[in-house]
Amino acid sequence: MTTESYPLGAQAGSHGNWLMKYAAPQAFFPLAGKMIPWFGTLAALLGAAGLYVGFFVAPTDFQQGEVYRIIFIHVAASWMSMFIYVVMAGWAALGLVLNTRLSGMMASALAPTGAMFTFVALWSGALWGKPTWGTWWVWDARLTSELILLFLYFGFIALTTAIDDPRRADRAGALLAIVGVINIPIIYFSVQWWNTLHQGASVSLTKSPSMATTMLTGMLLMALAAWMYSIAVALWRVRSIILERERDAAWVRELRGQE
């Protein structure tokens, strides 16, 4: 129906807009290749520092003992799980508005990482819950909405992989991500309310009155590490997606010829 326009990046070079220039997969491919080592190294360094602070420097919690150290992984993972969905929806919206091919590729590249972090958040939460709450799972508002978030990621991945035409898959996925991101706050608040209705004495995450600064440092370091890791992995994945989709383009053939 709509005229299949070329990605804006293809013509934008002459306009001198450097951001739009990198919207073309061909231009972005080498840039992503150059950025991956930087973000990867940052992720490794921050992760090592965060784990060191978390496991050796931070004091033992007087209520929970050593078990609490799971939060250094758990908190970072759950922050990223929510953040990545929003970023994904942002890329999706950008792709729908500007009709740039790269945006859809970025959204599909982010989805598996987001789903992975959601799963890690749930799993590490269960591991923490067993010794602390005495149960693997409670229908707490946070846990339930995190689980539904995982389902939303699965839905996005399932939809984009089920459609063969990549452009159609991108646009359908983009619409789903946008509808999902509108729904997430509604789901979160409805689940929270449902939880207070149904559960008399709700188990709430123990709020320590004042968190030791080393704990906070460790958590922030781990969150930054997870962030850098997500960028590095998403860029890596988007490079593969670009190669796969542009395999018949002249520049990819040239690239193959060089190697």
Next chain:
Amino acid sequence: MLGGLRSIIARDVRLSMRRRGEVLNYLVFFVIVVTLFPLGVGPEPALLRTMAPGIVWVAALLAAMLSLQRLFAADYADGTLEQMLISAHPVGLIVIGKMVAHWLLSGLPLTLLAPVLGLQFDLPQKALAVLTLSLAIGTPVLSLIGGVGAALTLGVRGGGVLLALLVLPLYVPVLIFGTGSVGAALSGMGAGAQLSLLGAFLAISCVVAPWATSAALRVACD
């Protein structure tokens, strides 16, 4: 413009009434699913009474899920949908018409049937009224949000299961407010708050869903 809307609704209803069996099948499915629960959890009246709103609502979600597949499928298969998209009528209007027709044939009969099923679960009269009202407000949301999923999965391999995967998580607020209203009525609190929230969700869906569905149909027919 309204004439176009009316003719879309009339056309879809007429087409479905030519195959009455199909419409009836979803209702029978709804009743069977509800009937299975007492067989699964045991016949204690007190337990069943507290579970009734949840059972009826989950069965309603599943029945809506099944009926959604035919929302656009037949028109897509024979090319009618493409003609509709290039017609002079706004796509959003056509989409709304089809959703209204879908609700008339799935949500409405289901809502009318629910009080009878509620009686089987020994729900008091007040709760029965709230259950019916919550379904009357909530089932249009199922048609609206479900329409987005149906449009996104048009002509996609394994569309049926995929549709459920996409749409069921988005139905969570409807389920919570729908069952919550009946629960509140059962426990003697007013159901007004939940019903209002359900209405608010209906209002949001009325704005977002037709837009998203039209965009998805354009993607599918590209």
